[in-house]
Amino acid sequence: MANLLFFPQPFPDESLYSLAVRYHKLAANQGYRATSQELFGSYSRTCGSILPCCLEALSERLRGAFSVGELIERFTLLPLFLPFLDDEKGRDAAVLMGGNRGTGLKMALGITASRFLQHASFRYCESCVREDILECGSAYWHRIHQASGTCICPRHSEVLQAIRFPGWSDWRCMLLPGESAGTPVMDCGDHSGAVAIAHMQLWGLDHPNEMKTILAGNLLRNRLDEMGFIRSGRIREQMLRDFLTRRLRCSPSAAEFEEMVRSAEWVFQILRRQGRTVQPFKFYFLCWLLDLELEHLKTYRLEDVNRAGIVVRPDEPNNLIPDDDLHARRIAFAKSTNLKCHDKPGYQWLYRHDREWLARYVAGNPYHRDRRILIDWQSRDSALALELAKAKTMILSVDGKPQQVARAALCRRVLNAHAFLKMPDHFPMSTRLMAGLLESTHDHQLRKIRWAIREYSLTENCAMSVLYRYAGIRISRVSEDEVFTQIRDDMD
Ligand SMILES: [Zn+2]
Numbered sequence: 001m002a003n004l005l006f007f008p009q010p011f012p013d014e015s016l017y018s019l020a021v022r023y024h025k026l027a028a029n030q031g032y033r034a035t036s037q038e039l040f041g042s043y044s045r046t047c048g049s050i051l052p053c054c055l056e057a058l059s060e061r062l063r064g065a066f067s068v069g070e071l072i073e074r075f076t077l078l079p080l081f082l083p084f085l086d087d088e089k090g091r092d093a094a095v096l097m098g099g100n101r102g103t104g105l106k107m108a109l110g111i112t113a114s115r116f117l118q119h120a121s122f123r124y125c126e127s128c129v130r131e132d133i134l135e136c137g138s139a140y141w142h143r144i145h146q147a148s149g150t151c152i153c154p155r156h157s158e159v160l161q162a163i164r165f166p167g168w169s170d171w172r173c174m175l176l177p178g179e180s181a182g183t184p185v186m187d188c189g190d191h192s193g194a195v196a197i198a199h200m201q202l203w204g205l206d207h208p209n210e211m212k213t214i215l216a217g218n219l220l221r222n223r224l225d226e227m228g229f230i231r232s233g234r235i236r237e238q239m240l241r242d243f244l245t246r247r248l249r250c251s252p253s254a255a256e257f258e259e260m261v262r263s264a265e266w267v268f269q270i271l272r273r274q275g276r277t278v279q280p281f282k283f284y285f286l287c288w289l290l291d292l293e294l295e296h297l298k299t300y301r302l303e304d305v306n307r308a309g310i311v312v313r314p315d316e317p318n319n320l321i322p323d324d325d326l327h328a329r330r331i332a333f334a335k336s337t338n339l340k341c342h343d344k345p346g347y348q349w350l351y352r353h354d355r356e357w358l359a360r361y362v363a364g365n366p367y368h369r370d371r372r373i374l375i376d377w378q379s380r381d382s383a384l385a386l387e388l389a390k391a392k393t394m395i396l397s398v399d400g401k402p403q404q405v406a407r408a409a410l411c412r413r414v415l416n417a418h419a420f421l422k423m424p425d426h427f428p429m430s431t432r433l434m435a436g437l438l439e440s441t442h443d444h445q446l447r448k449i450r451w452a453i454r455e456y457s458l459t460e461n462c463a464m465s466v467l468y469r470y471a472g473i474r475i476s477r478v479s480e481d482e483v484f485t486q487i488r489d490d491m492d
Pocket residue numbers: 125126127128129153154155156157158
């Protein structure tokens with residue numbers, strides 16, 4: 001193994017890929033293959049990744065100038081993910097990044113399942129490029145710009161550009177920002193949400209330990225409590241869902257946000273801690289949806305929280321607040337009789353500064369629902385039926401391996417799924433329709449077989465086991481005759 005004769009001095013928040021590109025240029029190598037061989041001793045397919053591998057080999061070649069841990073901490077995005085991983089998963093990820101193969105890393109961290117990868121690009125900020133050239137002598141790739149959900153430069157509040165690598169090439173052509181044209185990653189318009197999220201992500205990346213403490217302190221649950229979405233220790237789900245549906249409409253208009261604005265289901269998965277690892281971007285996006293900003297993260301203290309996750313904040317002295325101000329806020333709150341308590345103006349302020357009065361007022365003035373705004377179940381039912389039918393068409397037209405038209409898949413694509421599942425009696429038309437929409441395992445397998453035959457140009461000579469493997473079928477529910485009919489039909 002040859003030590004490296006030189007290596008670029010890292011710039012602030014520079015990514016490992018950026019260092020490799022600058023090394024490549026200084027070494028005047030012909031292609032990426034030579035650079036990869038020199039840096040990693042092998043052909044690394046992950047050098048352009050936010051979680052690159054082969055770091056042990058690089059650390060050895062740098063004669064320990066950076067340990068594997070330091071390379072990970074300073075030049076990769078793993079620290080952004082660490083607060084959301086348990087210690088074992090965090091250690092496993094670091095081991096994989098040290099080794100030569102990163103197989104399964106993105107899967108283990110839930111990145112593959114999040115579908116954010118399809119919107120990933122190499123991003124830069126035009127102002128950063130100009131300033132970096134002046135201050136550092138060269139433009140470089142900033143680590144935070146590459147994080148999913150960062151569409152704005154946290155330093156300049158400018159929309160990031162995604163580089164277009166020339167021709168059919170990809171990151172292996174080893175370019176720095178500004179060396180090829182770019183396109184903005186989001187439309188113009190109101191960027192305040194994207195700015196807030198970018199600031200939080202940058203802080204989270206730089207302060208993984210603080211973030212871990214904040215998560216242990218149940219920030220989100222306490223915020224929900226503060227906003228009136230928790231009663232008797234339980235989340236008021238429908239109320240929160242309605243709030244989120246309204247709030248999601250104001251989301252930033254970038255591709256990765258569109259993944260999340262269709263439904264608020266992912267929020268409940270985070271809150272119930274179900275399923276896969278929480279993606280940092282989803283967490284910070286949810287913070288923004290709940291009107292939390294960087295300042296809240298910085299000032300959030302674990303002592304404010306008890307073990308059950310409910311706020312026990314000592315009453316803050318409100319003797320610094322002028323009486324006039326307090327009085328005006330109480331009047332404004334009390335005058336809005338047609339609103340539910342947490343929707344009234346100044347609810348959150350009063351909750352923080354004048355809780356005793358607020359509790360007394362709310363107890364003495366219960367909210368009565370206006371009978372005219374009772375839910376029109378019939379129109380909800382017919383709207384849902386229409387949505388379910390559309391959802392089936394969408395599932396059938398999805399590219400790639402066919403998905404089964406199952407109850408869960410249909411419900412994921414409609415708005416009122418939760419109410420539908422909890423109160424089926426309110427949805428007679430949709431319930432009847434649903435029974436007819438579902439696809440049997442047999443029919444689904446036939447569709448998968450049809451798809452595999454076309455996708456892989458399979459013929460009658462192909463072994464049945466091979467065909468099943470391509471179609472993703474483990475236990476067959478179709479007869480061999482049916483399979484042959486499919487192949488013949490396709491050949492005709
Ligand atoms: Zn910038």
